[in-house]
Amino acid sequence: MTRKPTIPDKYSEEWFYKExxxxxxxxxxxxxxxxxxxxxxxxxxxxxxxxxxxxxxxVYKGLNSPCVGCNARLAFQDGRPRVSDExxxxxxxxxxxxxxxxAPIRKSESGPIEYIVEMSRDVIETKNWQMEYQILFERVPxxxxxxxxxxxxxxANENFRNNFGDVLGHQCYEVYKRRNERCPDCxxxxxxxxxxxxxxxxxxxxxxxxxxxYMLTTSPLSRNVKDIAHVIEISTDITATKKLEExxxxxxxxxxxxxxxxxxxxxxxxxxMGLEGGMYILTKGLDKENKQMLNHGRDMxxxxxxxxxxxxxxxxxxxxxxxxxxxxxxxxxxxxxxxDLYKEIARENNVNLEADIDPDIxxxxxxxxxxxxxxxxxxxxxxxxxxxxDTEGGExxxxxxxxxxxxxFSVSDNGLGMDYDIKQxxxxxxxxxxxxxxxxxxxxxxxxxxxxxxxxxxVRSRKDQGSEFxxxxxRKHLLAIYEKNKNEAD
Amino acid sequence: xxxxxxxxxxxxADVVDYLTAILQSHDYVVATAGNADEGYRLAGExxxxxVCLDIMMPxxxxxxxxVRLRQDKRLAHIPVIIISGMEKEKEFDFRDYxxxxxxxxxxxxxEKPINVDEFIRxxxxxxxxxxxxxxxxxxx
Numbered sequence: 001m002t003r004k005p006t007i008p009d010k011y012s013e014e015w016f017y018k019e020x021x022x023x024x025x026x027x028x029x030x031x032x033x034x035x036x037x038x039x040x041x042x043x044x045x046x047x048x049x050x051x052x053x054x055x056x057x058x059v060y061k062g063l064n065s066p067c068v069g070c071n072a073r074l075a076f077q078d079g080r081p082r083v084s085d086e087x088x089x090x091x092x093x094x095x096x097x098x099x100x101x102x103a104p105i106r107k108s109e110s111g112p113i114e115y116i117v118e119m120s121r122d123v124i125e126t127k128n129w130q131m132e133y134q135i136l137f138e139r140v141p142x143x144x145x146x147x148x149x150x151x152x153x154x155x156a157n158e159n160f161r162n163n164f165g166d167v168l169g170h171q172c173y174e175v176y177k178r179r180n181e182r183c184p185d186c187x188x189x190x191x192x193x194x195x196x197x198x199x200x201x202x203x204x205x206x207x208x209x210x211x212x213x214y215m216l217t218t219s220p221l222s223r224n225v226k227d228i229a230h231v232i233e234i235s236t237d238i239t240a241t242k243k244l245e246e247x248x249x250x251x252x253x254x255x256x257x258x259x260x261x262x263x264x265x266x267x268x269x270x271x272x273m274g275l276e277g278g279m280y281i282l283t284k285g286l287d288k289e290n291k292q293m294l295n296h297g298r299d300m301x302x303x304x305x306x307x308x309x310x311x312x313x314x315x316x317x318x319x320x321x322x323x324x325x326x327x328x329x330x331x332x333x334x335x336x337x338x339x340d341l342y343k344e345i346a347r348e349n350n351v352n353l354e355a356d357i358d359p360d361i362x363x364x365x366x367x368x369x370x371x372x373x374x375x376x377x378x379x380x381x382x383x384x385x386x387x388x389x390d391t392e393g394g395e396x397x398x399x400x401x402x403x404x405x406x407x408x409f410s411v412s413d414n415g416l417g418m419d420y421d422i423k424q425x426x427x428x429x430x431x432x433x434x435x436x437x438x439x440x441x442x443x444x445x446x447x448x449x450x451x452x453x454x455x456x457x458x459v460r461s462r463k464d465q466g467s468e469f470x471x472x473x474x475r476k477h478l479l480a481i482y483e484k485n486k487n488e489a490d
Numbered sequence: 491x492x493x494x495x496x497x498x499x500x501x502x503a504d505v506v507d508y509l510t511a512i513l514q515s516h517d518y519v520v521a522t523a524g525n526a527d528e529g530y531r532l533a534g535e536x537x538x539x540x541v542c543l544d545i546m547m548p549x550x551x552x553x554x555x556x557v558r559l560r561q562d563k564r565l566a567h568i569p570v571i572i573i574s575g576m577e578k579e580k581e582f583d584f585r586d587y588x589x590x591x592x593x594x595x596x597x598x599x600x601e602k603p604i605n606v607d608e609f610i611r612x613x614x615x616x617x618x619x620x621x622x623x624x625x626x627x628x629x630x
Contacts, residue, residue, distance in 0.1 A: 265575075267575075269575035269602040269603060270502060270575050270602060272602070273502075273504070273508065273575070273602040273604065274502070274504035274505065274508070276508065276603045277504050277507060277508025277509075280511055280512065280606065281511045284511060284515060293511075296507065300504050300507065303504060304504060388548060388549065
């Protein structure tokens with residue numbers, strides 16, 4: 001049995017229910033079997049207007065006969081409460097949207113149903129929201145699709161349809177990318193799995209066949225992480241930005257080409273000067289039949305031809321567009337190789353070349369040829385720095401260490417060292433402190449190779465005290481590039 | 491006739507040898523230096539009639555040596571030919587730098603690789619310039 005509310009003594013029960021009837025935030029009307037409204041509260045009056053002596057269908061909808069499929073009639077028949085969405089007209093003749101709860105009223109628990117109470121509430125605001133949401137969904141300058149667990153598109157906004165075609169019921173990968181199967185690393189799949197929002201940069205093909213670049217966000221369409229039925233994919237088209245970016249890169253590339261050509265010209269001029277000098281001395285030697293001059297001239301020609309070879313080699317190393325080919329390599333092996341290669345040269349220059357190697361260093365995915373080039377550049381620089389310094393007893397040390405999951409190669413010397421100005425220009429094309437001996441490409445090539453490995457180069461140097469160059473390779477970056485290489489090879 | 495002396499400062503041994511060969515075949519007495527410090531010292535010791543100077547040298551550059559020569563009262567009068575592989579833009583930077591320091595510009599720029607005739611013509615001209623007291627004396 002329903003518990004009656006406790007009513008304070010000073011109020012009568014009748015007064016209390018009347019108040020409740022009037023104050024409850026619903027439009028309440030009570031109708032009989034003839035659809036006559038026999039009572040209604042003031043909210044109802046305010047919403048639908050005068051009701052006394054009128055049929056419910058007339059008041060709610062301005063009709064002359066009962067509505068088709070009238071819920072009240074059904075409730076009179078089976079005694080079950082009902083809820084329905086209805087549209088009608090309010091007291092000002094405007095369109096009204098409301099939800100109606102219908103419940104039968106009996107005089108006694110087993111007696112016949114004598115009245116129906118209809119409690120309705122305006123939902124026009126919700127309807128407006130729905131409409132606004134719909135406009136927002138359709139018109140927002142993004143591509144929006146909703147996909148189900150089978151990656152089938154169940155909704156798509158106007159912008160998406162205009163660009164990718166009428167695509168409902170198709171698989172998202174088919175529509176976005178014209179693929180036959182799910183994309184690797186699919187962000188929507190991640191969202192289905194973890195219920196989190198995922199961001200990614202993607203490219204696809206529009207209905208006209210043109211390429212589209214877009215930033216994609218995938219979010220769950222449910223708050224319940226365990227049971228996500230749909231994922232919403234919202235993407236912003238960045239094709240235009242991407243194009244600008246490409247144009248800018250191209251412009252930067254042209255500037256770099258200009259600088260490179262100027263630097264190359266400088267190096268070539270020096271070599272030409274040497275070749276012309278060789279020819280001049282050789283000719284003079286021939287004129288004077290002077291063997292010493294002939295030899296001198298020939299040596300100069302030979303030397304400058306060799307310089308041409310090394311310039312071309314360095315330049316090609318620098319200009320090489322190839323990506324590193326990473327293979328599991330023993331870092332210590334690479335360091336020892338350089339020691340073997342340079343031990344003799346170092347000794348000839350009165351420099352002591354040493355290795356400080358941690359024997360426990362694990363193998364790492366490295367491009368052996370690239371790292372070899374880097375170490376060669378750094379070690380030959382270090383030997384030159386010792387040679388150019390006034391201090392006796394040059395020392396160059398190659399160190400291989402591991403720190404916080406970073407693999408570190410370091411090359412240090414106690415040579416000339418660098419001041420601030422030189423350090424600033426270190427990685428500039430064709431910058432050299434070695435005059436005609438350097439091509440100004442070594443460190444630049446080194447930096448390029450390190451960057452291609454996902455690493456960085458750190459330089460510490462003090463004028464007249466020496467320098468240390470560290471190549472730092474985070475193992476996780478090496479592994480990521482290694483995996484990517486492997487996937488591409490497959 | 492008094493000997494004519496030229497000092498060549500360049501870190502490139504081949505360039506030094508080339509210029510030396512040209513100058514010697516025109517009867518100049520040549521002193522050579524492979525870096526700026528040595529160049530400065532020889533400019534003081536040998537009192538050359540002309541200095542041929544490279545710009546891009548390790549450690550101290552030719553630019554810095556040029557400034558030192560011009561700021562040294564004993565050496566400021568010596569004509570200087572800059573012989574460099576510098577591109578034009580850098581050459582103008584060089585001129586601006588010198589100009590801003592209120593130092594007279596070099597007497598001649600020659601670009602590598604040089605033209606032998608032009609080089610010798612420039613050397614002859616500068617060695618005999620009125621600025622060079624010894625050149626006037628020689629003319630007499």
